[in-house]
Amino acid sequence: MSTNGTQQQISVYKKTDFKVGLFFLIFSVFVISAAGNMPKEMPGVSFGPGVMPYWLGIAMAILSVLLIIQSFSKKNKDVPEFSKEEVIGVGGIFLLLLIYMGAMDYIGFALDTFLLVTIISRKLGKYAYWKCALLGALTGGITVYFFRILLDMPLPIGLLGF
Amino acid sequence: MDFSALLGGFATALTPENLLFAFIGCLVGTLIGVLPGLGPTSGIAILLPLTTILEPIPAIIMLSGIYYGAMYGGSTTAILVNIPGEVASVPTAMDGYKMARNGQAGPALATAAISSFVAGTISLLGLTFFAPTLAGWALHFGPPEYFALMILALSVVVNLTGRSLVKGLLAGVLGFLIAMVGMDPMTGYNRFSFGSTDLMAGIDFISVIIGLFAVSEIISTLESAAVEMYKAKLDRLYLSAKEIIQLMPTMLRSTVVGFFMGLLPGCSPGVTAFLAYDVEKRISKNPENFGKGEIRGVAAPEGANNATTSGGFVPLFSFGIPSGPALAVLLGGFMMYGLQPGPTLFEKNSDFVWAVIASMYIGNVMLLVLNLPLVGLWAKLVRVPYAIMAPMVLVFSFIGAYSVRNKMSDVVIAVIFGLIGWIMRKVDIPTTPLILCLILAQIFETSLKQSLSMQQGNLGIFFTRPISATLIAVSAILVIASLYTRIKHPEKAAAALAEDSQ
Numbered sequence: 001m002s003t004n005g006t007q008q009q010i011s012v013y014k015k016t017d018f019k020v021g022l023f024f025l026i027f028s029v030f031v032i033s034a035a036g037n038m039p040k041e042m043p044g045v046s047f048g049p050g051v052m053p054y055w056l057g058i059a060m061a062i063l064s065v066l067l068i069i070q071s072f073s074k075k076n077k078d079v080p081e082f083s084k085e086e087v088i089g090v091g092g093i094f095l096l097l098l099i100y101m102g103a104m105d106y107i108g109f110a111l112d113t114f115l116l117v118t119i120i121s122r123k124l125g126k127y128a129y130w131k132c133a134l135l136g137a138l139t140g141g142i143t144v145y146f147f148r149i150l151l152d153m154p155l156p157i158g159l160l161g162f
Numbered sequence: 163m164d165f166s167a168l169l170g171g172f173a174t175a176l177t178p179e180n181l182l183f184a185f186i187g188c189l190v191g192t193l194i195g196v197l198p199g200l201g202p203t204s205g206i207a208i209l210l211p212l213t214t215i216l217e218p219i220p221a222i223i224m225l226s227g228i229y230y231g232a233m234y235g236g237s238t239t240a241i242l243v244n245i246p247g248e249v250a251s252v253p254t255a256m257d258g259y260k261m262a263r264n265g266q267a268g269p270a271l272a273t274a275a276i277s278s279f280v281a282g283t284i285s286l287l288g289l290t291f292f293a294p295t296l297a298g299w300a301l302h303f304g305p306p307e308y309f310a311l312m313i314l315a316l317s318v319v320v321n322l323t324g325r326s327l328v329k330g331l332l333a334g335v336l337g338f339l340i341a342m343v344g345m346d347p348m349t350g351y352n353r354f355s356f357g358s359t360d361l362m363a364g365i366d367f368i369s370v371i372i373g374l375f376a377v378s379e380i381i382s383t384l385e386s387a388a389v390e391m392y393k394a395k396l397d398r399l400y401l402s403a404k405e406i407i408q409l410m411p412t413m414l415r416s417t418v419v420g421f422f423m424g425l426l427p428g429c430s431p432g433v434t435a436f437l438a439y440d441v442e443k444r445i446s447k448n449p450e451n452f453g454k455g456e457i458r459g460v461a462a463p464e465g466a467n468n469a470t471t472s473g474g475f476v477p478l479f480s481f482g483i484p485s486g487p488a489l490a491v492l493l494g495g496f497m498m499y500g501l502q503p504g505p506t507l508f509e510k511n512s513d514f515v516w517a518v519i520a521s522m523y524i525g526n527v528m529l530l531v532l533n534l535p536l537v538g539l540w541a542k543l544v545r546v547p548y549a550i551m552a553p554m555v556l557v558f559s560f561i562g563a564y565s566v567r568n569k570m571s572d573v574v575i576a577v578i579f580g581l582i583g584w585i586m587r588k589v590d591i592p593t594t595p596l597i598l599c600l601i602l603a604q605i606f607e608t609s610l611k612q613s614l615s616m617q618q619g620n621l622g623i624f625f626t627r628p629i630s631a632t633l634i635a636v637s638a639i640l641v642i643a644s645l646y647t648r649i650k651h652p653e654k655a656a657a658a659l660a661e662d663s664q
Contacts, residue, residue, distance in 0.1 A: 016589055020589050034354060039349075042349050042351075045349060045611055046610075046611050046612075046615040046619050047611065047619075049346040049348075049349050052338070052342060052607055053339065053342050053353060056335050056342070059331075063335065066328050067329065070326075090584060094581050097577045098577070101573055101577065104570060116556075120549075121549050121553050124548065124553075125547055125549025135550060135553075135554075139554050147561055147565075153561075153564075153565055153568070155561075155564070
């Protein structure tokens, strides 16, 4: 690997660690402030419900600052990096899953699962639509039969009644 | 050692229902071990909530079967396609795959299976004797000792932090904070629930486990394609008596290494397999043969990783301390059933614990019978494209999360933690410390409160009682030793810990 390449990678790593540290630092401020509103003492117990969250927030803040400091001096070769394609891909899957969960009460578990499996297998495998639909139907049908009918699990039923 | 309890355990484990679930566990475990990308941790995470329809004994028998079954399965793909199903099978691939290329796939697979069986069975004897003895010793524990035990369990976090100690500790703190969401068990005060009735009940750790281990794993490996299988001839799937005798010293050495290292918190099969391989290579008269198809290079890691799986149950049963990610998830399973692994387990749930131990002896025999005849089938499964497998595993994960409380909010949490888990992997934050702290947080806080109430808030109580002082001292030594290894051999420690932490 070229020297330029290595320097660029270390730089990315530093940036990632810096951002992670900053995120946790902001999060810790939120935790400390929320814990500040909780009682620190209560009758009958040695310390109140706000004590642990408060000290955990402090610990998180200290560790975040340490990570930020490390990000300026660290020389690590392994570089995690988010590529645009990856973020779009994972973001798309996440969105699809949110739609899957949101639609569950309206179209029911069976149809919802059929659609999810069909779409994901088509997107990932580029198989013929009928093959993906068959996989979706099998997965939806088998899970409904096994979990709802055999195991009596109350999987959501949609407006269509299945 | 109470032999009648063990015999009672066998009587329970040999009932048709428990035999069936031991078989299902071994079968699913082998399948999970065979498939790259799916590990025992995510496998147990997916199936854990689905076992709520079962009684605790068959459920834990099945989940344990998945754990040790995965160790068997991992070697098959390591030998046949050079893709270790598990981290613990990485050293197996180094010599096993070379043996397969040399036309010795059958003997390599037989060696892996027999070594796994021998080491697994011998280390189970160790588990049978060690676990109740240690648990009996720990029966005198009060709240301060429990708190010290939690400190000891949390000292494992240092060993599970991967490349960056700071990031691992941050993950641990995050785990504690997630456990704080909802009603405080001692005061009834609502923490971080923001008026949401769903959050008032707390974030269920099963949903978090499914999200972090199963959903995020699927998201991370969505790009994985089918692999080409080496067309190895699978004849002579056995070893001669002479070969077994020649390999026996290796199997015994790897058992000792695997079992005793497995007793140490934080030392999981991935680490001991490498250690046993290294030991075997060092004492070999022909170390240059290792990496070129040496049969001992297959026997040693396979023996060690199976011995470690049994060894890991000793601290889990006796103290409630999981030595690795999969056992941390299994600990969650115990708690889901209201069972608290630790000193009182052998006393309060004797039937349960001995049935699980007895089922492991039976499971080892099942795995030996199951693996060799079906090895061709297992190898073909590697070729199932991820595009087919991923959506099905996702659906099973969601059903798993839903089944705990029959609430869609748990599925939402699993998906959110799937995304969080994916981000954590990308930015190199280990997920295991988060899970461990999430599971232990409530006992930690409760035992701390109870202990301090005993002496008007004086922290000295932990250092004036001999057992708690000893446990805290041991925790300190373990943490210092881990930190020393990190400083002295940073590359070696980071590599082993990073592999192990995911």
